[in-house]
Amino acid sequence: MGEANNRMRRLPTPTIDFCTALTEATNGIGSAVTQANFRAQITNPNAVAIEAAFRTSAQAATLYSVPRIASGAGDPVVHGSLRKSDLTKLYTQYFVPKEKPARRLYDQLKITANGKCPLCGDIGHVRTLDHYVPKANFPLYSVMPGNLIPCCRDCNSEKLDAFSATLDRQTLHPYFDDAKFFNEQWVAARVIAGAPPVIEYYVSPPAQWSLAERNRVAAHFTEYGLAERFGVEAGADLPETIDTRRTTLHGFSPLEYSDYLREKSENMSLPVNNWRRIMFLSLANDNWFCAYPH
Ligand SMILES: [Zn+2]
Structure with a gap:
């Protein structure tokens, strides 16, 4: 990357x-x-x-x-x-x-x-x-x-x-705001176990950011409806990932599968806070998902 x-x-x-x-x-x-x-x-x-x-x-x-x-x-x-x-x-x-x-x-x-x-x-x-x-x-x-x-x-x-x-x-200004808003991860997601699993997005900025900076990314996330829009994208994308796990990657242990998902997230040429990168990262970190489905 x-x-x-x-x-x-x-x-x-x-x-x-x-x-x-x-x-x-x-x-x-x-x-x-x-x-x-x-x-x-x-x-x-x-x-x-x-x-x-x-x-x-x-x-x-x-x-x-x-x-x-x-x-x-x-x-x-x-x-x-x-x-x-x-x-x-x-x-x-x-x-x-x-x-x-x-x-x-x-x-x-x-x-x-x-x-x-x-x-x-x-x-x-x-x-x-x-x-x-x-x-x-x-x-x-x-x-x-x-x-x-x-x-x-x-x-x-x-x-x-x-x-x-x-x-x-104040939402983020793509020309003038500090590079860290675009370089550092502030979008996160959790996996809600189920059939099918659901990816839920939320804001989780670095702890060392100021309160105003943390509030600003939260405002940007809310104003552009990103929780819902990211969730819809993930919901449409996830079946293919699950299908690959059932077929091609059937032999992977949960740990091997987690590494595979993490690498996939890191190697995507997408912005660091892009929904798909965050989706693969959250899947890699989720023990339930990495063991699912056998
Ligand atoms: Zn847009």
Whole structure:
């Protein structure tokens, strides 16, 4: 297992900067007056400063404390004379549509995940970009590349509309959060004996992590519905493993079978917290399962 495998799904920071995203999005605005007005409100030096502040905050995991527009607060002026709706439209009307020049940036951001959703550790295929902090509450970041995360449909729809206002509930940011959230194991599972056995997933972060860090992975796990989604995947996958034990691996002792399962888990080129790796690890550690079925 190479180091690259461990680090999978912590995505590289986007190479597209905010100035480029703004320029391309505003290139798609039909009216020259509207376009000029937009560019006068957020000039390039402005954009560099806004992006630097965003990154600093994202790296320090303090985006929860950035002032936000309250939901239901109407359409306030957010920056210069730009309203919330001007900025959210910049994304929906000038960044996403296929015929707009900024669409190539949208597609470029989407492919950085190599098709695998970083939020659920590979269950889903990347279908969309998700705003880490919602554009309705943080409209200034509507086309900020560092705020646009490639993800699958399920993660996009599981996500709550409201972004956490406390550190403890802040989900993981695949571009900016500490590498340990992606390198170290914090998902665990237990085997519930039965016919068929059931794999139950839970959160078990390293004891040396801070309370806030432990709470954050728990929040991420809950927000994306991972206990249930991992359980469904495992339930569908397990019959094949049991079948192999009954046939090809019939002669293995429980200990040999446990070693086989552990090796299988360790050799998978999947993220360390991927449901399948955790499933094989939990099976390897379970005495009942390793002796079952003869
Ligand atoms: Zn996902």
